[in-house]
Amino acid sequence: MKNSTNEMIKRVRFHGRGGQGMKTASRIVGTASFLEGFFVQDCPLYGAERRGAPMVAFTRLSKEPILERGLIVSPDINIIADETLLGDKNANVFQGIWEGTVTIVNTHYPASHVRNVHGIVGEIVTLDVTEIALNVIGESVLSSTAAAVVCKLTGVISESSLEKAVTRELSSINLKKETIQKNVQAALICFDRIPEAHPHYFEPIKEDKKDEIVKLEYADACLGSPSVYAKGSTKLKKTGNWRLFRPVIDHEKCSRCYTCFVYCPHSCISIDGDGYPQIDYDNCKGCLTCFYECPKKVISKDREVKAW
Amino acid sequence: MVKEMLTGNSAAAWGARLSEVDYIPAFPITPQTEIIEVISQWINDGEMNAKFTNMDSEHSMITAAGTAAATGARVFSATSSQGLLYGYEMLYNVTGWRVPLVLVNVSRGLSAPITLEPDHNDVLSARDSGFIQIHAETCQEILDTILMAYRIAEDERVLLPVLINMDGFYLSFTREPVEVPGKDEVSKFLPEYNPKHAFFKASNPMSQGVAVLGGSAYSYFKYQMHLASLNVLTVHDEVAGEFKRIFGRSYSAIEAFKIDDAEYVIIMSNSFTIKGKAAVNKFREKGLKAGLLRLRLIRPFPSNELKTLLKGKKAVAVIDQNISPGSGGILSKDVTTALYHEPDRPEVILSFIGGLGGKDISHAEFNHIVEEMEKSIETGIVPETQLLYTKNDLDQINNLLNIAGKTLEELRN
Numbered sequence: 001m002k003n004s005t006n007e008m009i010k011r012v013r014f015h016g017r018g019g020q021g022m023k024t025a026s027r028i029v030g031t032a033s034f035l036e037g038f039f040v041q042d043c044p045l046y047g048a049e050r051r052g053a054p055m056v057a058f059t060r061l062s063k064e065p066i067l068e069r070g071l072i073v074s075p076d077i078n079i080i081a082d083e084t085l086l087g088d089k090n091a092n093v094f095q096g097i098w099e100g101t102v103t104i105v106n107t108h109y110p111a112s113h114v115r116n117v118h119g120i121v122g123e124i125v126t127l128d129v130t131e132i133a134l135n136v137i138g139e140s141v142l143s144s145t146a147a148a149v150v151c152k153l154t155g156v157i158s159e160s161s162l163e164k165a166v167t168r169e170l171s172s173i174n175l176k177k178e179t180i181q182k183n184v185q186a187a188l189i190c191f192d193r194i195p196e197a198h199p200h201y202f203e204p205i206k207e208d209k210k211d212e213i214v215k216l217e218y219a220d221a222c223l224g225s226p227s228v229y230a231k232g233s234t235k236l237k238k239t240g241n242w243r244l245f246r247p248v249i250d251h252e253k254c255s256r257c258y259t260c261f262v263y264c265p266h267s268c269i270s271i272d273g274d275g276y277p278q279i280d281y282d283n284c285k286g287c288l289t290c291f292y293e294c295p296k297k298v299i300s301k302d303r304e305v306k307a308w
Numbered sequence: 309m310v311k312e313m314l315t316g317n318s319a320a321a322w323g324a325r326l327s328e329v330d331y332i333p334a335f336p337i338t339p340q341t342e343i344i345e346v347i348s349q350w351i352n353d354g355e356m357n358a359k360f361t362n363m364d365s366e367h368s369m370i371t372a373a374g375t376a377a378a379t380g381a382r383v384f385s386a387t388s389s390q391g392l393l394y395g396y397e398m399l400y401n402v403t404g405w406r407v408p409l410v411l412v413n414v415s416r417g418l419s420a421p422i423t424l425e426p427d428h429n430d431v432l433s434a435r436d437s438g439f440i441q442i443h444a445e446t447c448q449e450i451l452d453t454i455l456m457a458y459r460i461a462e463d464e465r466v467l468l469p470v471l472i473n474m475d476g477f478y479l480s481f482t483r484e485p486v487e488v489p490g491k492d493e494v495s496k497f498l499p500e501y502n503p504k505h506a507f508f509k510a511s512n513p514m515s516q517g518v519a520v521l522g523g524s525a526y527s528y529f530k531y532q533m534h535l536a537s538l539n540v541l542t543v544h545d546e547v548a549g550e551f552k553r554i555f556g557r558s559y560s561a562i563e564a565f566k567i568d569d570a571e572y573v574i575i576m577s578n579s580f581t582i583k584g585k586a587a588v589n590k591f592r593e594k595g596l597k598a599g600l601l602r603l604r605l606i607r608p609f610p611s612n613e614l615k616t617l618l619k620g621k622k623a624v625a626v627i628d629q630n631i632s633p634g635s636g637g638i639l640s641k642d643v644t645t646a647l648y649h650e651p652d653r654p655e656v657i658l659s660f661i662g663g664l665g666g667k668d669i670s671h672a673e674f675n676h677i678v679e680e681m682e683k684s685i686e687t688g689i690v691p692e693t694q695l696l697y698t699k700n701d702l703d704q705i706n707n708l709l710n711i712a713g714k715t716l717e718e719l720r721n
Contacts, residue, residue: 027313030483034313042313043482047424067586069478069579070668211672211698223714226421230713 009062010154013075014146015093017082017242019051021143024169025081026057028147028187032157032165033061041066052242052285054091061154072096077153079104081129081146084241086118094120104149106130106142125153127193130244134303136186137179140244144170144183148190159191239266243286245301251276253298260290260299309493314486316479317342319447320412320472322486323454324358324384325350326494327410331359331381333372338424339476340388340414347384366395370402370411377407377469378516380507382458385409388476389416389430396433402469403438403533405517407506408461409469410454411439415578416476417665425666426475428578428630432606432638438533439471440540441606443577445563448486450474452557455489455498459547462501465539473606477666478579489555497554537608544605561605562613566592570599571622572681573654574674575643577603580629580663587674596678603639611646618647621654623681627696629663636693637661656684662696669696 012029016022023044030042038061046055058072074096083105085091097103101122105114108131111124129145137144144166151157151165166187170180218224249260256275268284269277279290291299314322320343324332334344350356363369366387377383387395392413402409415426418433428443435441440460444450450472457470474480506516520526544561552558565585567573572591576584581602591598601617603610618624624647628637635641640659647653658680662669673696684690709715 027483031313034485039485040313041482041484043315043477045477045481066484067582067589069482069582070666073668211670211700213673213676213694214697214699214702216695216697216702223709228712230711233711 008064009060009066009068010076010156011068011072011074012059012061012077012079012150012154013072014057014059014150015078015080015082015085015091016055016057016142016146017051017085018046018053018055020081021141022055022057022081022146024143024173025079025147025150026059028144028162028165028169029059029150029154029157030061030165031168032147032151032161033059033154035161035164036061036157038062038156039064039066041069043070045071052239054085054088059150061156074098075101077102077104077150079106079146079150081106081142082242083107083109086114087241094118097122102153104146104153106146125149125194127190129190132186132189132193136189137182144187145190148187149194152191152194159188162187162191238282239285240280240282243284243304245286245288245291246281246304247279247284247286247288247291248300248302249277249279249290250298250300253296255296255298257295259293259295263289263293265289309487309489311485311487313483314447314451314488315342315481315483316444316447316450316474317414317481318346318483319451319486320386320454320474321346321350322488323451324410325356326451326489326491327382327384327455327458327498329358329382329384329410331361331373331376331383333361333363333369333376333383333385335363335366335369335387335391337366337388337391339416339480340386340391340412342480343386343412343414366391367398370395370398373409373411374398374402374405374407374469377402377409378405378506378508380501380503382462382501383407383409384412384454386412386414388414389418392430393418393433399434399437399439401517404529405506406467406533406536407469408458408467408501408503410457410461410472411469412450412454412472412474414474414476414480423665425477426578426629427664427666428473428628428638431471431473432630434471435607435638438537439469439607440466440537441471441473443473443604443606444479445579445581445602445604447479447482447484448557449559450479451486451488452551452555452559455494456544456547456551456559458498458501459550460540460543462503463539463543463547464504466536466543467503467505468533468536468540473578475579475666487555487557493554497550540605540608541610541612559604560613561610562617563602563604564617565600565602567599567601567617569597571597572678573599573601573618573621573624574677575601575603575624575626575639576629577606577639578629580627580669583669584627584674587671590671591674591678598678606639609642609646611642614643614646615650615653618654619650619652623656623658623685624654625658625660625677625681627660627662627669627677629661631661631664640693656681656690658684658690659693660696661693667696667701670698672698 014022026042030040033040042059044057104125106129108128111126151162261269268280351360373383373385413431417423417427461470548559584600588598588600626640
């Protein structure tokens with residue numbers, strides 16, 4: 001079923017981690033919408049750029065000129081490409097969702113499970129796009145697969161525009177032809193897997209949340225200057241749930257050469273009393289440097305599928 | 309003419325490419341980096357014929373830009389925020405040399421606290437340097453303004469450099485459909501730069517930017533810059549007319565949105581103006597005669613045009629996306645000064661500060677502005693400059709203060 005034709009604007013918000021491809025996903029949806037003749041805006045928002053840090057990107061498509069800019073507080077389509085972000089309060093992935101929001105979660109869990117655990121309003125769609133990306137592309141880069149899911153759910157973007165957009169965007173970042181082909185293939189699989197466009201029409205113009213202007217008073221410089229007095233907070237921020245793959249050392253075969261210990265970029269490998277390397281899984285981000293560097297190849301990688 | 313999805317940064321790069329610049333001294337800084345990445349890639353691929361030099365700092369970059377322009381080269385460069393400030397000393401030199409280069413600033417709030425999102429304290433810090441300043445609202449406008457800027461800067465009546473501003477993130481990283489003009493059209497609009505006053509020719513040596521001792525010489529040359537800047541008020545309109553004739557898009561020093569019958573007028577600049585336009589539309593739906601002016605040409609300040617546009621209006625509210633601590637909003641002063649001697653001036657002029665460091669300006673804030681305008685008209689009392697800041701914002705900062713160990717109890721201990 002197609003969306004109501006009098007719908008003026010669709011606002012899409014992409015949540016992911018740096019390096020997962022959400023900026024490119026927002027651009028693929030942007031270009032596909034542009035090819036369909038819509039007014040379009042797409043933009044990413046990130047702080048200090050670093051791999052693994054939560055980031056958001058946005059795409060707006062509209063039949064009318066777009067009188068908005070910047071972040072989308074209340075999305076019509078909200079895609080969470082990294083399920084470990086669901087439990088991250090700071091990532092704020094459910095901000096501003098409402099009855100008309102379609103939330104897409106990249107997970108192997110069914111939608112009902114997501115709803116039970118997180119109690120979110122609106123429609124929920126789940127698809128394990130990471131699995132599809134790994135199987136078809138061979139990498140867990142989700143730009144084209146996530147974009148495909150979103151394109152289908154807008155109900156106004158055709159398969160051929162998606163295909164052109166994937167090709168155009170991935171060519172512009174100089175990917176090999178073969179990789180682009182695989183991305184197109186993975187995107188089309190995702191496009192097919194989403195059974196139909198979101199069938200409901202919701203009036204997208206919502207009343208603004210009641211908010212009031214406040215007058216700031218002078219605050220003591222302890223409060224009024226950008227300093228931090230809390231100590232030891234870095235320790236509280238575990239990064240282990242960023243892992244897609246868990247490196248596992250086979251201690252039976254390990255020669256205790258310490259190569260993994262030296263190469264680990266996050267100092268997550270320590271040497272125990274017997275001289276064996278041990279991985280701090282609370283903080284290991286799963287970069288797999290140890291897996292690639294181990295000269296004896298005794299480190300394996302296990303897919304993490306139940307992060308929450 | 310081709311329409312494609314471009315970021316503000318790519319649009320700026322296209323502006324430089326189509327202007328067939330000779331030289332780009334560069335130094336990267338977020339959120340400007342993409343501009344020089346794109347240009348250097350084009351030069352590397354042979355798609356653009358220019359000399360690109362990555363400098364050791366913005367100070368060297370602006371020096372190189374100015375000196376190259378003094379040899380008669382057409383020069384483009386770009387920076388942002390801290391970078392503009394790092395090269396600050398040279399801004400005044402370049403204008404004093406009267407060399408017409410184009411510098412793009414991608415706005416970003418100034419440190420400290422360090423941030424990445426935009427406000428205009430960076431670009432407005434250069435407001436007294438003699439650079440012509442044009443602030444853009446859309447990605448298309450960035451490209452178009454660069455083409456126009458070379459025409460304006462290289463005009464014999466001007467010969468001053470131009471600083472073009474775009475907001476970081478909101479334009480720099482935002483893609484939207486942009487028409488990229490063809491080379492032929494651009495060459496019809498923008499002729500080659502052939503300066504009579506500053507060039508390099510071995511057979512005709514000259515000294516440029518010489519020292520002067522004694523105030524009469526200094527005053528003379530400084531005031532010439534002021535007069536040259538004022539000439540832009542005329543030159544800009546001529547160039548805009550020519551631009552419209554060839555490309556079909558029209559730009560004025562001040563963009564007027566639903567202004568004709570408006571009684572309540574909001575004045576803004578740069579990309580956040582779009583939020584103001586949406587607010588005006590909402591007010592109009594409710595029957596309030598609201599309108600908006602966008603200040604595009606910031607230096608020279610288009611006082612006369614402003615007077616005409618605001619004649620007989622009830623109330624004006626200026627939203628400054630900048631702050632001069634201890635004074636208030638920078639542009640509200642220019643607006644108020646321009647209107648002071650007008651017999652038919654608006655009854656009240658209110659000053660607001662909003663969007664610092666990229667903070668959103670929500671509809672609740674626009675509502676507040678209109679309420680304050682109505683109240684001022686009713687009571688005849690105009691409030692002091694107000695910060696647009698909401699209870700939600702305060703909740704957020706209180707949360708952060710808690711995380712930072714700044715609960716009142718802890719501070720007492």
